[in-house]
Amino acid sequence: MHNLSDNLSHVKIYGKEKRDIGLEKFKYLPPWNEPYIIGIAGFSGSGKTSIAQKIIKELNTPWTILISLDNFYKPLSKEQSEEAFKNEYDFDKPDALDLDLCYECILSLKEGKKSEIPIYSFEKHSRLENKKILVYGANVIIIEGLYALYNEKLLSIMNLKVYVDTDLDICLARRLNRDILYRGRDLKGAIKQWNKFVKPNSERYIKPTISNANIVIPMGSDNSDNKYNFNSIKMMIEHIDRQLGLKSREHLKHLRNLGIKFDNNSSSNVNEKKKRLIKLDKNNQNLCIHSILINKKTSRDEFIFYFDRIANLLINKAMELIELELSSEVVCIKILRSGDCFLNSLKKNIPDIKIGELLIQSDSKTGEPKLHFENISKIQKTFEEKDGIKKKRKYFLMDAQIISGAGIIMAIQVLIDHGIELEDIIVVTYLSSEIGIRRIFNAFPQVYLVVGKMGSIAKEFEESEGSEAEGKEEEAVKFGEENDNSWWFKTRFVDTFYFGT
Structure with missing residues (x-):
């Protein structure tokens, strides 16, 4: 031997x-x-x-x-x-x-x-x-x-x-x-x-x-x-x-490094990213709904009612990005199970929408995101067999919360690997940390992102580069009401409250 x-x-x-x-x-x-x-x-x-x-x-x-x-x-x-x-x-x-x-x-x-x-x-x-x-x-x-x-x-x-x-x-x-x-x-x-x-x-x-x-x-x-x-x-x-x-x-x-800072080499890059990041208006109605959703004393029935309202607003924002034509179609790709929270509102707006699924979970030992299930291949194959002409399609990638951004980045990569263009992907989420948004845009600057509420991080982390920034996310976060260290930006809770488990 x-x-x-x-x-x-x-x-x-x-x-x-x-x-x-x-x-x-x-x-x-x-x-x-x-x-x-x-x-x-x-x-x-x-x-x-x-x-x-x-x-x-x-x-x-x-x-x-x-x-x-x-x-x-x-x-x-x-x-x-x-x-x-x-x-x-x-x-x-x-x-x-x-x-x-x-x-x-x-x-x-x-x-x-x-x-x-x-x-x-x-x-x-x-x-x-x-x-x-x-x-x-x-x-x-x-x-x-x-x-x-x-x-x-x-x-x-x-x-x-x-x-x-x-x-x-x-x-x-x-x-x-x-x-x-x-x-x-x-x-x-x-x-x-x-x-x-x-x-x-x-x-x-x-x-x-x-x-x-x-x-x-x-x-x-x-x-x-x-x-x-x-x-x-x-x-x-x-x-x-x-x-x-x-x-x-x-x-x-690599995922950590993606969150260091945006590519600010030119004002055109910054303006382009601002166009592709669509946030809900900070009006009294939205602020009130947000305060109800993050209140731990809110009943489950109330939570479902108000989340469906905010989800409806997010979906309408996403629909505004689409130039609807007779040959166009909208497809929903939901990340299990957080993305399921959008389904009630989604089906009210687009009753016959086709729905795909992704299951991405973090490794319990390393924290690395891992793909466990996808049915995008089946959906894309159905489109290929059915279409006499190639339809224009927009894909809503839905996840109720983006914390580190690692899972949604992996989900976008799955769509790309199945022949979907970045320009046709619209990420829809209720809550997202700023670090997660940075990673998404640094990895895929052409994607659209519709977000209900966005966190923020400290300026000193913004200016950190390379290995100096690794592991500083927690240190650099500003302690205030609306920042990445707020519990609702770092704890996955929406699907738990919505489905009661």
């Missing part, structure tokens, strides 16, 4: 060079841009999937995606399909897999884009037509398959390469069990295929790929946990954790 400490010292450090360049080049770099990629190879029945599942379980990281090379078998011709049903077609040679397509899919995910993974049916010996797995927002990608460490292009984008080393006799027993129980094969045909194709190709093509591995994990005859090589797996997972921790710290640092 390879010496793990030595081998891990040669593992590609998680995207450091590219990440540093990215922070300089882009306003915002989401955590799913340049995910950590792991390749796991080995003989058929060697335990690759078991190792992959063990990694997923131990990491416990959202958007850890397992991609099997089994999905990338090439479509068969009629003659090849007939051979396959007679167990005469060689599925175990490298040419049987479309590794170039696999590389393109992984590269797309590595660049933070969507990717469509084909689905292969072993019972029909063909790809399923019009059925694909849409993947987006991967933090960790595990590529598992016979030839995961075979293709040079795939190897070039992997951060960690693992080979599962198992005796071929053990692999045969496992393969027979799998093929007969789960893939509809008969015993005679499965043994014939093993002797004619599987075993020779394993020794000729797969075994040599062990030299490409950073880690070699020997597997015994029993798949129970006590037979795993605990040291190998433990060191590997600890290494991955360290790399993901590095990524998390870089992401949080």
